[in-house]
Amino acid sequence: MTTFVGNENVAPNSGATFMHDMQEQTSKRLNQTTPELICARVQRRNLLDTLLIVDNERKHSIWPVYAVDPVKQATRDMLISFTRKPVTQNHTSASLDSLNPQRELPMELPVIVPSQWQYRAFLR
Known part of the structure; x- marks a missing residue:
């Protein structure tokens, strides 16, 4: 899970993320990938x-x-979380x-589920 924090x-x-079909060869540069195997392009720009x-x-x-102003450093802050099943003995x-x-x-990461009213208010 990747969450945008700021830039x-x-x-x-x-800073876009591209999703590829599993048939794509791992570690290829984006300009060397097969266009038909690109499933989606996502660019996170808003907090969270x-x-x-x-x-x-x-x-x-x-x-x-890439930097807008090449003299200044460009930063993109992301929170990266990994979740998975434990490996098996032969892994x-x-x-x-x-x-x-x-x-x-x-x-510990608490999960807070807002009430339906709060959710609707947030979307407005």
């Missing part, structure tokens, strides 16, 4: 714009971030994976 000095035509990617169903690539990272909670760096 500075970013050109409006940069979020994209959920199911990695076993789609591949994705990111278009570079290559099985020795690194665990269902045990992290004792030194615990983390």
Whole structure:
């Protein structure tokens, strides 16, 4: 899951995410990909714009971030979250994976579901 937090000095035509069919070869540059295998183009511009990617169903690539003013640094701040099932015993990272909670760096993300009234008010 990727969530847009903000940006500075970013050109409006940069920083887009492209979704690809699983048949696309991994690690190809965007200009070398097969156009027919591009499923979607998404560009997050508003605070908390979020994209959920199911990695076993789609591949994705990111278009570079370009500066409006080339003298200043361009930044694009994203919150990246990974969720997944634990690996199986025969997976290559099985020795690194665990269902045990992290004792030194615990983390909790509360999910707040607004009431229907609040949701409607937010959309106006």
